[in-house]
Amino acid sequence: xEVPDVKQSWPNSINEVTIGATKEGGGTRSHxxxxxxxxxxxxxxxxxxxxxxxxxxMEVWDIAPTDxxxxxxxxxxxxxxxxxxxxxxxxxxxEADFICLRLQGCDPxxxxxxxxxxxxxxxxxxxxVAVPLIIWGCGNDEKDNEIFxxxxxxxxxxxxxxxxxxxxxxxxxxxxxKADKHKLIAESxxxxxIAKQVNVLATDIGLAPEDxxxxxxxxxxxxGMEYVYxxxxxxxIAGLSGDKMWAMPLLADIGREVWKVxxxxxxxxxxxxxxxxxxxxxxxxxxxGLVYLQAGTDIFIMWHPKAVKELKKYIDSLMKKNSRKN
Amino acid sequence: MALTGLQIYKLxxxxxxxxxxxxxxxxxxMQVAAxxxxxxxxxxxxxxxxxxxxxxxxxxxxxxxIGSDENKLEIGQETVLFRHKEKFYHPTxxxxxxxxxxxxxxxxxxxxxxxxxxxTRVGEEIGINLVALQHKSTSAEDYAKLAEKITEKTSFxxxxxxxxxxxxxxxxxxxxxxxxxxxxxxxxxxxxxxxxAKQYNCPLAxxxxxxxxxxxxxxxxxxxxxxxxxxxxxxxxxxxxLENLTKLRRLAVEKVFRPLGYPTIVFTNEEDPFQEVIQxxxxxxxxxxxxxxxxxxxWQLLPLLTVRQNIYTDPQVPNAVEPKLYEIGAVTPDSxxxxxxxxxxxxxxxxxxxxxxxxxxxxxxxxxxxxxVLNAYAGDKWSAEKIAKTLEQQKVREKVNHxxxxxxxxxxxxxxxxxxxxxxxxxxxxxxxARIPSFLKNEWKPAGKK
Numbered sequence: 135x136e137v138p139d140v141k142q143s144w145p146n147s148i149n150e151v152t153i154g155a156t157k158e159g160g161g162t163r164s165h166x167x168x169x170x171x172x173x174x175x176x177x178x179x180x181x182x183x184x185x186x187x188x189x190x191x192m193e194v195w196d197i198a199p200t201d202x203x204x205x206x207x208x209x210x211x212x213x214x215x216x217x218x219x220x221x222x223x224x225x226x227x228x229e230a231d232f233i234c235l236r237l238q239g240c241d242p243x244x245x246x247x248x249x250x251x252x253x254x255x256x257x258x259x260x261x262x263v264a265v266p267l268i269i270w271g272c273g274n275d276e277k278d279n280e281i282f283x284x285x286x287x288x289x290x291x292x293x294x295x296x297x298x299x300x301x302x303x304x305x306x307x308x309x310x311x312k313a314d315k316h317k318l319i320a321e322s323x324x325x326x327x328i329a330k331q332v333n334v335l336a337t338d339i340g341l342a343p344e345d346x347x348x349x350x351x352x353x354x355x356x357x358g359m360e361y362v363y364x365x366x367x368x369x370x371i372a373g374l375s376g377d378k379m380w381a382m383p384l385l386a387d388i389g390r391e392v393w394k395v396x397x398x399x400x401x402x403x404x405x406x407x408x409x410x411x412x413x414x415x416x417x418x419x420x421x422x423g424l425v426y427l428q429a430g431t432d433i434f435i436m437w438h439p440k441a442v443k444e445l446k447k448y449i450d451s452l453m454k455k456n457s458r459k460n
Numbered sequence: 461m462a463l464t465g466l467q468i469y470k471l472x473x474x475x476x477x478x479x480x481x482x483x484x485x486x487x488x489x490m491q492v493a494a495x496x497x498x499x500x501x502x503x504x505x506x507x508x509x510x511x512x513x514x515x516x517x518x519x520x521x522x523x524x525x526i527g528s529d530e531n532k533l534e535i536g537q538e539t540v541l542f543r544h545k546e547k548f549y550h551p552t553x554x555x556x557x558x559x560x561x562x563x564x565x566x567x568x569x570x571x572x573x574x575x576x577x578x579x580t581r582v583g584e585e586i587g588i589n590l591v592a593l594q595h596k597s598t599s600a601e602d603y604a605k606l607a608e609k610i611t612e613k614t615s616f617x618x619x620x621x622x623x624x625x626x627x628x629x630x631x632x633x634x635x636x637x638x639x640x641x642x643x644x645x646x647x648x649x650x651x652x653x654x655x656x657a658k659q660y661n662c663p664l665a666x667x668x669x670x671x672x673x674x675x676x677x678x679x680x681x682x683x684x685x686x687x688x689x690x691x692x693x694x695x696x697x698x699x700x701x702l703e704n705l706t707k708l709r710r711l712a713v714e715k716v717f718r719p720l721g722y723p724t725i726v727f728t729n730e731e732d733p734f735q736e737v738i739q740x741x742x743x744x745x746x747x748x749x750x751x752x753x754x755x756x757x758x759w760q761l762l763p764l765l766t767v768r769q770n771i772y773t774d775p776q777v778p779n780a781v782e783p784k785l786y787e788i789g790a791v792t793p794d795s796x797x798x799x800x801x802x803x804x805x806x807x808x809x810x811x812x813x814x815x816x817x818x819x820x821x822x823x824x825x826x827x828x829x830x831x832x833v834l835n836a837y838a839g840d841k842w843s844a845e846k847i848a849k850t851l852e853q854q855k856v857r858e859k860v861n862h863x864x865x866x867x868x869x870x871x872x873x874x875x876x877x878x879x880x881x882x883x884x885x886x887x888x889x890x891x892x893x894a895r896i897p898s899f900l901k902n903e904w905k906p907a908g909k910k
Contacts (some may be wrong), residue, residue, distance in 0.1 A: 135679070140710035180703055244507075353742055355763060357580060357812070358805040360770040364544040371542070394894060395809045395812055397762065407576065409759030417734055421763040424738050426772075430747040451701045456588045 142416050146372035147173035148432075149344045149381050150186070153317055154232065155293040160315070163292060164264035167232055169347075169432040170383040173374065177452050187453050188427060190434045190442050191268050192230035193389050194220045196247065196255035198241035202437075203399045205415050209439055216303035217255045225263045228254050229446070234268035234389075235259050240281050241272040242355025253284035261451060268435070270319070273354030275303040275389040282310055283417035290314040295433075297321065298349060301332050308341045319385055320351045324358070325357040326372075333379045348382045354391040354398070355422040356381050362386075381398060385424040389437030394421040424448065463516045471509035472502065479503050482740040521712040521721050523550070524663050526590065526641045526690050535690070535749040536723030539713055543775055550723075551752040551772040552743070554765065555590035555619055557727070560598040560606055567606070570756070571613045577761050579625065581806060582781075586765040588616065592752045594641070595622035600630035605630045613637050618666075619643050619725075619752065619891075625652050635814025636660035636678045641750075643667070643725070644692055650677050654684040665725050671707065675719040689722045690750065696730050698739045701711040705747040723749030733760060741767045767801045778830025779804035786811070788818030793861040795881035796821050796904050798889065798896075799847055800868060801828040802838050809893040817897035819904070832871045844877035851882055866904065 150171040155161025167189055209228075213219040217235060224230040235255060239247040255268060269285055271278035272441030278400060283306075286296065290313075297319030299307045311318050321331075322324040322329035329350050337343055350366060353359045366384055373381035392398050396417040401411045408414060419441035423434050427449065436442050469489035472847075477864050483486045491497040499513055508745050519689035524606040531626045533553045537553035540546045556576060558567075563811055578587030591610055595603055608619055618640040620631050628642055633742045645653035657664035671693075678689055693704035708724055711717040728737040736753060737760045743751045744767050755761060773779065783802045788811060789795075800810045802825045814821045826847055828836035836842045851857075851865065867874055869891035878886045890899050 135672075135675050135719060137675060137720070138711060138715045140707050140762075177699055177702055178706060179699070203885070281675075298727060353805070356766045356770065357809060360543070360773050361805070362774070363771070363773055363884055364542070367542050368544050394816065397766070399816075407492060407579065407758055408762055409757050411759070413733075413757070414759035414762065417759060417763055418737060419736060421741050421767060424741050425745055425767055428742060440734075444738065448735065448738045451697065452702075 135379075138296045142174075144182070144243045146374055146376045146378075146381055147171060147182075148370070148373055148383060149346075150340045151317055151344060151347055151383050153268075153293060153295045153444045155291055155315070159293065160358075161292040162260070162264070163266050166293070167266050171201055175374070176428055179454055184453070186432075188432050189231040189433065190423075190436055190446060192224035192228060192234045192439075192442060193234045193236055193435055194224065194259065194435055195236050195238045196252065199238070203393055203401070203415070205412065206393065206437055208337040210287040216258065222262045224439075226263055228281055228442055230265070230442060231446075232267065233257070233259060233263060234270055236270040236295065237272050237278075237285070238283060239272075240274075240277055242274055242277050244272075246277075249281040249284040252281040253288040256285045256288045260292065262309050266294070267292065268297065268319075270401065270435075275300070276321060279303065279306040282307060282391035286310040286314045286316060288444050289316070293317065295319060295347060296316045299332060299336060301335065302327055304332065304336050308336050308339055311345060312340060317347065319349045320382070322351065324351045324353070324361050324365060326350075328370055329365070329369060330377070330379045333382065337379075337431065343382065346382045347385045348380070349385045351389065352387045352391045352426070354395045355396055355425065356397055356416055359425060363425060363429045366426065366431065370430040375453050383425075383432035384430050385433040385435070386423065386431045388419060388426070388441075389435055392422050393437055416444070420444045463513065464494065467516075468492050468499075468513065471505070471512060473504045473506075475504070477504065484504070486505035499835075503761055510691050516818065519721075520716045520718075521723060522689070524690055525724050526553070526619075526639060526663055528637060528639045531615045532639070533617055534638050538709070538723075538749075541709060541713065543771065543773075545772045547776060548772045550749070551768050552748055553589040554740075554761075554768065555592045555750055555752040556588055557592045557594055557752050557754050558610070558754060559596050559622075568608070568613075573756055574616070577756070577758065579758075579762055581766060581769060582804060584769065586769050587760065590619055590641075590750065591616045591750075592619040592621050595620075595624065595627055600624075600627045603627050604630040604634040607640070608634045617641070617729065619750075621650060621752075625656065628653070629656055632656060632660045632662065636662060639663065640726075641665055641690060641760065645677065645681060647673065647677070650681060651684065654681040654686045655796065657686045657688075658684060662887060663690060664689040665692055666722075667694070669694040670761040671704075671711075671720070673879060677715045678719050678722065690725045691720065691722050692727075695727050698730075698742055701726055702742060704748050708761070709747040720789055725750040725752065727752040728754065734807070736760070736797055737764050740764050742835045744768045754755065755764070772817055780830035781807045781825060782827045783827040784852065785856065786823040786825060787820075788814045788823060789818070791820040791822055791859075793859065795819075795860065795880060796864070796868045796900060797824055797851075797856055797860060798822070799824045799826060799851075801826060801833055803828065803830050803832040803836070806832045806893075813893045813896035814900070817900040819900040821900065822856070824851055824854055824856060824865075833868045837871050837873075842871075842872040844881050847874065847878055849880035864904075867898075 154163040154166040154169045171185040296315045296336040298321035303370045320332040369380045398415040416438045423445045472485040495839035712721045828841040866889045872888040
């Protein structure tokens, strides 16, 4: 009996987005990273090629965190007084594909650092490591609009991935991105329509769709992950089916979400029967990443070296040899 | 795949006799298609038509049940590729692999640790579902004894992992009434395995590498009279298994390809404890109906079972917790009271942050029909008046000896009205749950004693 063919053919492919510029590209990075380009659902090689490997950025702050769990302090507390050293450790020791610098120190509710200091942190990281860079603001719209011009200019030509723009706040970053040749992270609050709307707004004022990565918010495993999972699946199917405003690579901000939930942090004394938290924490982060990988995520931002290592190992095992490596 | 009204009409006598209480056969057919009336309502319909309709309306993937009592596991009967299209119905069964070569006291230890593999999350108990007894070296008699022992000491149905007929037969003689899953029929043994499955009325797994062979085997086994089948597409690398599971699910639910319209079983083959959980979690997301793991540590099973819980959550039902006054930690009359919505995600995020703060706290959950803070506000699902009413019903005035209520920062607008309605001080909390710990430690101060 003949078995029916279940291969699906998709009319559209996901945009390729390149982050980081080498000397030839007008920057100083040792290499660039390209994500996207696929014309199939995750890892279905019988259906289409997956030209670029999903990548993992490790997170670095412009200040020493006071609320990171001890399990992470163990790896980073010797370097987190200096974002440059911190980034270098992530790249040299923990083999991060690239770095996400989060300008947490600029948060007006926190240390409230100014644009000059933010730009200095960007410069420190750019000088300390040669990999491409994500620059993520403090999350306060007004403050981000104030600090990003200096940061963007400091990194002009480096083709960084800047974030984030939202439905209500996108004009400043879009202008900077166009002027200084960066890429943008478009954020939306677990909402498939708003995710699209941000892209419509940004492209309406001249941003190229190929300069956008979609960040539909992230929930940790056990904390609303399935909502984001389904939005990513729906969105990716829409993108492959021809919706140009959903044909962008996807980003998941894993570390920040995972390392505040008790499943990742609580020692066994506090949660009897949950097992060793030294293993459980990084595994929680790894598995959160894995599930988003299955929904189509192209870029991961992660915290724990072991989680990064394990997810990378798994991604490598899924990548076929004919695909180009980043 | 259900038949259309027109297809059903063709199976009817087309006499418009009205005996079904509908004016025409066509009207009747439409009602049957809409599942509003049953085909039995027509006294004249032929047996052949009934059989055809039953066949056509059978679910595209068979429901298979393993085990005998209240702990039986039902798998299969899935209808979609993506949870957002409808939902996933029968959560992936997680089976723990146990080898028969264990000494007696080791087995007891193993059984004890297996019995501990359950957790409570989001108010729901999640646990493993099956024990897979792998035959390696024991005699038929000892294997049967082991199977018996496991069914006595645990409540989990068994998977008998053994290709040897006489050993399987010996185990079935001992525990067939518990309806274990026989793993597995293959190219060489399928007719005899199927006969055993039939004789003892047990479900049977079918294991071959290629889809074409799988079709041949399921067809042959069905002819022998066994239809409670579970498919194993071979034990391969994660990527290959992912593709195979995807193809099988698409064949079953999209193509309604009956010869492969059965649930699936896969085994992990990663040795590393992290990679094994990664592999198993992949199969939970993408289409395994049973996944057999070697992992037995709680720190491995908790994330795996949480993946299953998340993926199998019904996306159509608003995820809500019971609206009541929750006590987090060792609360006293001095503890703060935080108001939030009954959207599960909101509630559990707040609960988690309150837990992190280590400040014992009351969380007053208001019925908002499963909507989050802002959605509920925009949709008029909660108001100052409703919060005040809820606080009264939950007897908050009697529980604490201060008179301060903390409301979410996103609905600071409720403050003035809530002061009027409830008469207490209203403290506006943070907009982000992540700030709750610092808020409770630094900013929360009882604004006055009664």
